[in-house]
Amino acid sequence: MARITAGVGTSHVPAIGAAIDLGKTGEDYWKPVFAGYDWSKDWIASQKPDVVILVYNDHASAFDMKFIPTFAIGCGERFAPADEGWGPRPVPDVIGHPDLAWHIAQSLILDEFDMTIINEMTVDHGLTVPLSLMFGQPEAWPVKVIPLAVNVVTYPPPTGNRCWALGEAIRRAVESFPEDLNVQVWGTGGMSHQLQGPRAGLINAAWDNMFLDGLIGEGDALRxxxxxxxxxETGSExxxxxxxxIMRGALGPLTHCLHRHYHVPASNTAVGHIVLEPVTGD
Structure with missing residues (x-):
């Protein structure tokens, strides 16, 4: 059967993507950000996942005020990078895994989660920046990706508890898929930041690190x-x-931390990154 072998959490700051695309990763400002992903690049090259379920939020690229799904799963074969106003990022198209995606969609809906099924959409920096951080600049992404978009842009967003429960349901769905697949779940976005108003530029490192602590082990207080x-505590974004x-819920009741990274600032936000593996007791 398919199995979830690891979870990855990472920020998806658009300026990080620009630094990669423009060859600025070696500059003094950016070096500490990217150094935190050196271990992760080596690790994922050794893990060779077949599929990544990549949880992200769209930034008014595929969705807008006309259409706001709380949870949307991409079931198509291919997803091109979005034009976010300055042209698409120079990255490969994302190749999906329709068989697993449709299986997950069916399982989640029968598990009473009202998923929106998307067969055609573009994917913006929320999804492509994490891929770049973990895989660099390949000619083709070395993994198939199932996009799972969450509304955290327009009120009301889903609760943390609902997101954790969705992760638990994703785990059940993956484990009921008969093909032998190495699957990872990535949760992206954050950490603390606010982009507008009197608190623009807010960063709360103590709260961010409390959150990272809470992803490790068996506690579920974060939900x-x-x-x-x-x-x-963390700003509007x-x-x-x-x-x-969602990533943490998909890993089961107990996790072990393989790698952790936190850096301030990158653009106007904090960068957080963690790699977890489920502890199954097998």
């Missing part, structure tokens, strides 16, 4: 953090961290 705490909880 019960209310929206207002994210807003108060810090709510993106609920997407990491």
């Amino acid at each position: 019960h953090i209310p929206h207002i705490e994210y807003l108060r 810090g709510i993106e961290m609920v997407m990491w909880l």
Whole structure:
């Protein structure tokens, strides 16, 4: 059967993608950001996952105020990079895994999650920056990707508890797929940041690191953090961290941390990154 072997959490700051695309990763400002991913690049090259279920949020590229799905799963064969106003990023198209994606969609809907099924869409920096951080600049991504978009842009976003429960349901769905696949789940976005208003530039390193701590081990207190705490402590865009909880929920009750990285600042936000593996007791 298919199995979830690891989870990855990472920020998806658009300026990181620009630094990669423009060859600025060696500059003094960016070196500490990318150094935190050196271990992860070596690790994922050794793991060779078949599929990544990549949880991210769209930034008004595929969706807008006309159409706001809370949870959307990409079931198509290919997803091109989006034009976010300055042309598409110079990265490969994302190749999907329709058989597994449709299986997950069916399983989640029968498990009483109201998923929106998307067969055609473009994918923006929320999805492509994490791929670049983990895989560099290949001619083709060395893994198939199932995009799972979460609304954290327009009120109301889903609760952390609902996201964690969705991760648990994804685990059940993957484990019921008969093909032998090495599957990872990535949660992206965050960490603390606010892009507008009097608190623009807010970064709360203590809260961010508390959140990273909470992903490790067997505790599930993070799933019960209310929206207002994210807003108060991490800024208006810090709510993106609920997407990491889908990844954490998919790993089961107990996790072990393989790698962790935190750096301030990158553009106007904090960069967080963690690699977890489930502890199954097998």
